[in-house]
Amino acid sequence: MSQKSDKHGKKIPKGVQMIAPDAYPQMLSKPQAARALHTLRSNDTATKAQVAMEAAIPPMRAAILQYVADLEQAAGDMKKQFEIAHEIRGFAENAGMITTGRIAEILCRYMDDMVRLAKPWDATIVVLHTSAIARAARAEEDDVRMGEVVAAELAALVARRLSGPESH
Amino acid sequence: MYGAGFENLKALIVEDNQHMRSLLRALLNSAGIKDVAEAAHGQGGLEVLRERKSDLVLTDMIMKPMDGLELTRLIRNDERSPNPFVPIIMISGHTEKYKVEAARDAGVTEFLAKPITAQNLFARIAEIVERPRAFVRCDNYFGPDRRRHQNDDYPGPWRRKDDFQQTEVR
Numbered sequence: 034m035s036q037k038s039d040k041h042g043k044k045i046p047k048g049v050q051m052i053a054p055d056a057y058p059q060m061l062s063k064p065q066a067a068r069a070l071h072t073l074r075s076n077d078t079a080t081k082a083q084v085a086m087e088a089a090i091p092p093m094r095a096a097i098l099q100y101v102a103d104l105e106q107a108a109g110d111m112k113k114q115f116e117i118a119h120e121i122r123g124f125a126e127n128a129g130m131i132t133t134g135r136i137a138e139i140l141c142r143y144m145d146d147m148v149r150l151a152k153p154w155d156a157t158i159v160v161l162h163t164s165a166i167a168r169a170a171r172a173e174e175d176d177v178r179m180g181e182v183v184a185a186e187l188a189a190l191v192a193r194r195l196s197g198p199e200s201h
Numbered sequence: 202m203y204g205a206g207f208e209n210l211k212a213l214i215v216e217d218n219q220h221m222r223s224l225l226r227a228l229l230n231s232a233g234i235k236d237v238a239e240a241a242h243g244q245g246g247l248e249v250l251r252e253r254k255s256d257l258v259l260t261d262m263i264m265k266p267m268d269g270l271e272l273t274r275l276i277r278n279d280e281r282s283p284n285p286f287v288p289i290i291m292i293s294g295h296t297e298k299y300k301v302e303a304a305r306d307a308g309v310t311e312f313l314a315k316p317i318t319a320q321n322l323f324a325r326i327a328e329i330v331e332r333p334r335a336f337v338r339c340d341n342y343f344g345p346d347r348r349r350h351q352n353d354d355y356p357g358p359w360r361r362k363d364d365f366q367q368t369e370v371r
Binding site for chain 1: 205232318320329
């Protein structure tokens with residue numbers, strides 16, 4: 034029996050069933066799809082979306098400040114710190130808190146790398162980042178430049194720790 | 202009349218953060234997707250899906266009591282699933298490689314990293330509309346074809362197991 038091929042001519046292994054897009058219900062009909070693509074790429078939609086993004090900033094900012102308070106209170110609870118740090122990384126930029134997001138990103142990268150290496154976190158690094166996140170979040174508007182300096186220093190510290198002998 | 206194309210589309214947002222749910226709803230609305238349901242976790246999302254037809258699912262990854270990975274697996278594989286083929290966009294701040302791979306292996310259609318932008322969200326939706334993917338059913342997976350790119354001019358050596366099987370068949 035000959036082996037079946039997919040649309041690229043590549044053989045489909047035995048026991049594998051390929052279901053082509055026209056063999057299952059699609060999200061939109063073809064005429065609807067053409068109009069939908071036009072809508073998604075239109076300037077009008079981009080403008081409306083920009084308004085929506087900006088309207089989300091005040092409530093998201095309040096939510097980030099609550100996450101920051103939760104992060105400070107979670108000192109010593111690594112699982113909780115990990116979860117909250119990732120929430121801050123995910124939301125801060127949508128709240129217009131760029132520096133806060135950047136510092137949370139550095140902390141998350143450090144935590145992810147240590148989890149990957151199955152190593153415990155250096156408590157000092159987590160405390161320093163938590164403190165910097167809190168300061169940046171609470172002074173986001175008038176302290177952007179200092180926040181950027183702090184973010185750069187913390188990134189350098191994490192890079193040094195990750196490349197040091199204790200992380201290998 | 203020249204409509205948005207999404208007039209009849211029903212979307213579902215599954216996300217535990219109410220502010221992110223509101224933002225996603227507002228972005229979908231701005232593209233003309235007005236019929237949007239919400240749930241705060243995977244279990245709630247599954248219940249909404251069973252009660253109401255949904256053509257597009259946006260889901261967070263980390264939620265309690267049921268996360269987005271489990272929700273995706275149930276949508277794809279549960280015999281009571283109302284639509285195993287529904288496009289699923291997973292939106293997460295957890296962007297480590299192994300988590301993105303877990304999302305892919307659960308059967309998501311697209312992955313979007315937080316923080317989100319309107320452009321990125323619309324690009325994922327456009328990808329689903331413009332290039333719907335074949336589905337694959339095998340012993341341990343049901344979902345969109347995980348091979349995203351086919352390079353017919355690939356110049357390097359063939360190393361995949363099925364490449365050799367293919368060669369042998371010839």
